[in-house]
Amino acid sequence: MEVTYILFCVVCLLMIENGQGNTFWEYKRLYRHLEENFDKTIRPVINQSKSIIVGIDFNLQAIQGLDEKEQVLQSSIALTCNWKYETLVWNESEFSEIKTMYISPVDAWIPDLIAGNSIDSLYVLTENRADMLQIKVESNGDAQWYTGGNIRTSCNVGITKYPFDVQHCTIVISKTTPDTEVHIDALRDQVIRVLYKENGEWALEKSIIEKRVIFGYTTFLDITLTLKRHSLFYVLNIIVPVFLLSFMIVLCFKIPVASGERISYSISLLLTFVVLLNLVSDSMPRVPKHISYLQIYISYQLTVAVVITSVSILLIRATHIHDDSLSSSLVSVYSQCYNLSKRRKLVTSRPVEAIEVNEDIRKTESPKHSNTDTKSKTVTRPGSPERRKFFVHHIDNLLFFVFVSLFVISTLLFMVLVLL
Structure with missing residues (x-):
């Protein structure tokens, strides 16, 4: 009997060590432990006088079209946002070595990003929290969240060299809060084009990300896309x-x-x-x-x-x-x-x-006078x-x-x- 109990304990320990203890009940217990720290209105930093830094990766999926008459660029984008969620930290050993939790944006805080030159709505990136992807939170507080979709932005079109023209369209990403509260920064200076699908009329020549600060306290990320028309x-x-x-x-x-x-x-x-x-x-x-x-x-x-x-x-x-x-x-x-x-x-x-x-x-x-023809005279x-x-x-x-x-x-x- 004692031998059987010892073997049972050894098997349980091995299961826990191999991650088999990450059951529904453990996740529920962890969720209840973190639930009291959820707040979508307060920035997730212990010291509220500090600014929370949000790193952004820009993923371009497709250029759906450029309307020269309306001067509107329609594109499909995805933003990868990373920040430190200091209020959602736990000890993995206390919760069966659970390393990752997924939280709904309806309950948790997300950066209030806006598309600064959007034609439809400035809040196209964050206006519907119920349809957004969940926030991935690590045990050390590292949070990652994906947003994006089809957006329509203004683009100043120049047709001087039409149809051999090259257009420079900019997508502006900003926020509604000053840098003293939320500071956005680009994780790289190039647009990620792993999932990009070529457009039939426009070729993407270059895509760069530049950081711009106005009034000394508001940061903008300018994503400039260089498009060359297929002129054949x-x-x-x-x-x-x-x-x-x-x-x-x-x-x-x-x-x-x-x-x-x-x-x-x-x-x-x-x-x-x-x-x-x-x-x-x-x-x-x-x-x-x-x-x-x-x-x-x-x-x-x-x-x-x-x-x-x-x-x-x-x-x-x-x-x-x-x-x-x-x-x-x-x-x-x-x-x-x-x-x-x-x-x-x-x-x-x-x-x-x-x-x-x-x-x-x-x-x-x-x-x-014709000498050869005496009958006619012209x-x-x-x-x-x-x-x-x-x-x-x-x-x-x-x-x-x-x-x-x-x-x-x-x-x-x-x-x-x-x-x-």
Whole structure:
């Protein structure tokens, strides 16, 4: 009988030593022992003149979206808060070596954290205690608590380099009490991204945590997220079509005036350009304080398209009229400049070349007599349609090179501005 009692005692001691004594009744006894020290309104420090230090780790789980029009960042975050719960300390040996207790935030004290730039509510992190995770308390008083969720914070969006833009959004974490009572501090200077899920539109380039103190007694933790837009979709659907249309509108100067298709070609491209601009304007963020280089570039190309269409109409009119209108006057001015340049070449060129050029000018300015055909005789007057078509052809070539040069320069300038 004594041997059996001794064996029973040995087994009980081994069970207690191996943690098998952590039964429901032991936890209940410990909870009752600590229950009288629960108070959600008084800071859990013995000396109330001291400040309680709360260390915070910031965990970023996802960037759900950035609304450029509303300038709102929606993200999913989790905060790990650590502090010393001096009023909840026990001796493990008196409670079957229980090392950890979990306490509801409804009954215990938690730091009153706020999201300083939240759109919905400042108290989004602590406003519903019943739905929060429990506080983990160690036997030495070390407490750990998790909070967070989906929050919407303000973000100043800059669209100058859209769609190659980089946004810097800040999530501000603070508290309602001064530092003399509760002092918050970041446990590290980087955001934890172990559980982070990549966003389809934005890439997280960098995430840092900075400590900021204002008025000398209030601490803020600024979590700055650097987001870079994935621009391939916008390049294929906006920028490339704008480049192609801008170049095609210049090609109208290569369409012969006699074909009669130049006006319809220019008008069709101009209308296509307008439709594309409407689609682009709907997709671009409406930020009144900023204007993107893409908006300026598209507006410039639309203006060039209007100018090209207007010039094409004047040139076509110049080849089909016989009065002194604006278009015929422009052709006359160009013809005079053309003839003047020919005469200047006579002075600087060799005698043989001068004779050849002089003959060309005479053929252009004086009536032409055909020696080979005696039956027909064609006379080209200074204001004849043939002469106008000749100079319109030269004007077309000149304008083509001018507008192609403008297209290349403006496109290179746009790419340099948005990519640097």
